[in-house]
Amino acid sequence: MARVAMRKGRLEAFSDGVLAIIITIMVLEMKVPHADTIQSLQPLIPVFISYVLSFVYIGIYWNNHHHMMHAAQHVNGAVLWANSLLLFWLSLVPFVTAWMGENHFSTWPVILYGIILLMAAISYTILAHNLTLLHGKNSMFSRSLGSDKKGKISMLIYLTGICLSFIHPLVGFGLYVVVAIIWFRPDTRFEKAGEIIDDNDGETPLETDSHKKSLPLM
Numbered sequence: 001m002a003r004v005a006m007r008k009g010r011l012e013a014f015s016d017g018v019l020a021i022i023i024t025i026m027v028l029e030m031k032v033p034h035a036d037t038i039q040s041l042q043p044l045i046p047v048f049i050s051y052v053l054s055f056v057y058i059g060i061y062w063n064n065h066h067h068m069m070h071a072a073q074h075v076n077g078a079v080l081w082a083n084s085l086l087l088f089w090l091s092l093v094p095f096v097t098a099w100m101g102e103n104h105f106s107t108w109p110v111i112l113y114g115i116i117l118l119m120a121a122i123s124y125t126i127l128a129h130n131l132t133l134l135h136g137k138n139s140m141f142s143r144s145l146g147s148d149k150k151g152k153i154s155m156l157i158y159l160t161g162i163c164l165s166f167i168h169p170l171v172g173f174g175l176y177v178v179v180a181i182i183w184f185r186p187d188t189r190f191e192k193a194g195e196i197i198d199d200n201d202g203e204t205p206l207e208t209d210s211h212k213k214s215l216p217l218m
Contacts, residue, residue, distance in 0.1 A: 008075045011083055012066075018087050019062045025094040026051055026058075047101035053180060054097040057117065060183045061090060061124070071141050072131050082130045086123040092116050100173075110169040114162040114176060121155050154179045 030047055033040035065086075072079075096116050100109035128145055135141040157179050165172030 006075050008069055008072055011075055011080060012069050015065060015069075015083060015087060016062070018091065019058055019065075022090060022094055023055060023058055026054055026097055029094060029098040046104045047098070050097045050101035050105075053177060054093050056180050056184070058090065058093065060180065061086075061120070064124070064183070068128065068131070071144055073135060073141070075131075076134055078130045079127065079134060082123070082127040086120060086127055089116055089120040089123050093120075105169050105173055107165060107169045110165045110172050111162055114158055114165060114172055117176060117179070118155060118158040118162065121151065121158060125151060125155075150182065154182060 030044070030051060033044065075083075093116060096109065096113045100106075100113050103109045125148070128148065128151075132139075132142045132145060157175050161172040161175030163172075164175065
């Protein structure tokens with residue numbers, strides 16, 4: 001007799017809410033200048049550039065998270081914790097964005113920004129790994145995920161950017177922009193799997209015996 005799977009709706013709703021709050025906090029960090037001249041906006045250019053990049057990153061994570069969770073049939077405790085880890089690192093984006101913008105892309109803010117991006121990418125990989133364990137290596141979800149070459153390349157670029165930021169912070173920042181450009185096109189790997197789940201009204205019993213126990217984060 002098939003067990004009833006843990007539904008994913010609350011995880012998706014919670015994640016959407018957190019990401020929306022993150023964007024709200026970032027825009028509230030942008031202070032309006034007291035003067036009414038165009039020149040008064042010049043000191044805010046680094047702040048605005050930082051905000052735009054971080055907004056794009058949050059949008060990318062929201063888009064990819066939406067596609068991935070749409071392809072997932074169910075979740076478990078390990079997936080919930082992995083998702084929380086991802087949200088933890090993303091929740092630090094407003095702080096490091098403001099720090100980097102206010103200090104005009106100086107060394108340590110840019111380095112910390114890269115570290116946050118790297119840890120978020122690692123956390124996303126952990127989330128995908130746990131979903132793969134839950135659904136099984138031969139599942140539609142796992143086949144859709146594939147080897148995730150773009151994700152691995154992105155983490156390598158983050159690491160390179162962090163190291164180069166010790167020498168020239170703007171070079172490191174430029175590499176973070178490159179990763180954002182790479183991911184600007186939505187990740188469509190999971191769309192086919194999501195369409196199949198839609199056809200089944202999202203109701204799918206657990207597939208393998210591995211689902212009978214809680215899975216570790218790694």
